[in-house]
Amino acid sequence: MTERLAATPAGITTAARILREGGLVAFGTETVYGLGGDATQPAAVARIFEAKNRPRFNPLISHFASADAAFTQVQACPLAQKLAAAFWPGPLTLVLPRAPGSTVSDLAADGLSSLAVRVPHGEAVLALLRAVGRPVAAPSANRSGRISPSDASHVLEELTGRIDAVLDTGPCAVGLESTVLDLTDPDRPCLLRPGGVPVEALETLCGPIARPETEADAAPLSPGRMLSHYAPSLPVRLNATSVGPREGLLAFGPAPLPGAAVTWNLSPTGSLEEAAARLFSGLRFLDSQQPTFDLTGLAVQPIPPQGLGLAIQDRLNRAAAPRPAEPDLP
Template sequence: MTERLTATPTGIATAARILRDGGLVAFGTETVYGLGGDATNPTAVARIFEAKNRPRFNPLISHFASAEEAFTQVQATPLARALAERFWPGPLTLVLPRAPGSTVSDLAADGLSSLAVRVPKGDAVLALLHAVGRPVAAPSANRSGRISPSEASHVLEELDGRIDAVLDTGPCAVGLESTVLDLSSPGRPCLLRPGGVPVEALEALCGPIARPETGFDVAPLSPGRMLSHYAPSLPVRLNATSVGPQEGLLAFGPHPLPDAAVTWNLSSEGNLEEAAARLFAGLRFLDSQQQVFDLTGLAVQPIPAQGLGLAIQDRLNRAAAPRPTEPDAP
């Protein structure tokens, strides 16, 4: 059973302890209820995807108690600071380049070099984030593809028994997800998702805003849907049943394939949560061994097509996709 906590000092302290210990707690913001986990803990982040039955890994928004805390994790531009001063706390998410010392896990950022951050509005949620003292990743607290929850009872209808607790902060005032604005590249800001802050209010401060041609909430830096997406430099071969002596192996389960030059086992026990938590680190490690072992490629053992396995497969499919070719030089 999922524990229902009241938004009292005791309830907030209990929720903060659960989050610091790697558990999952849903909590209300001014937009919708978020499903929170310690963004610095890849296993906690993997549990978020598992609880939501999310079919792919998408970048998750990291929540903070203040702009100062948020800007320790990203490289804040003058425009970002101006927007934060005007709209935080509030329903605005900013996508910015990750700071070199960022502690947010690769899994929460989907391996991207950018990070989505915001400071939500509400006394209880800010008290919770302050008590946690770490970035808290929190997508909407519902099963993937379902309606976002605006009351604690909605969360329990979707996730009872799948998460540790819900902090009942009452009905959400906005009931609509935050606006997501990409500031990670030079040029005009880009609207990745409309939401609680009207675009007109943003443009009054920062000037014209670009819109993705493919529609809202599908820009590459928001859900990470580019086909070849932050792939290793080495070619990736999926569903391998054998491995060559010049291939690195991304293994899964108690029986890694023999003969690999170097191996990273996602989970020797075949645990999909552990595999998800170790996926990005494994790809980075094997890619870093290219010159050490004269690697020509990476082989990946089969991953079960169930639960988090679907999300892991989705990410590996992107890693193995054909790479964009450079245009011919003039």
């Protein structure tokens, strides 16, 4: 049975004990809920993959209570230190060469010579990480390829009975995953995944940031790069200019398209920050309305391609991507 823990000193102490003993605890950050396991224990990391049905070639982000703690596990260049000072705690993940004495398991890093690290924002999650005192690997707390959770109830919908506990820290403020920046070559910073920190903000400190030429170029280094990802069960149609009577509408702005069976507006005022925070909840809500309205698919109004809009588009492109074939069951 999965225990729901309050974000109190007692709840945090219990969650830290479970993690140190090799259990799994989901917890809220400013981005989404993460499914945490002790990154130094390969068995705990394996449990994360098992609970999520996650592809094993996708490395995990290790979470820390401070930049100093994170930089004991990686070789931090001056640019990494500058970015950490500006954006940590916050929704930025840095991919850096692993330190020779790194204690993060090879399974968490997928055997790579690099490691993805970040310091999340939030009093409760930082208190939890301090209490654990070890790197905590934490992908999003959902089954692999499904909609990422921005509330404790979302975690329980998918992972009850598969994990030990959820530390309920309330709704996530940002609502989509961290930006992932590859600094393994500090002279050529490379964006592996857009996210909660806009690229424009990073470029004020980094200068121009490169992009991988293909998905395959990014996939080995970065979490969240599977093509069909964040997918509801219904097919998703992007950049819709009209909507059918059996479609659910993911709207944006003050003028939702008429004619949808059911509508979720990411932001009636056109705020990209509000849209990001409501994205996964909206996809989850519309997907849940399929039996009520006999929906055949979801239509998505255009999202502006700047700032957080780039990250929102990235998630929606993955939600709309062709789905991999289901494996045959034994």
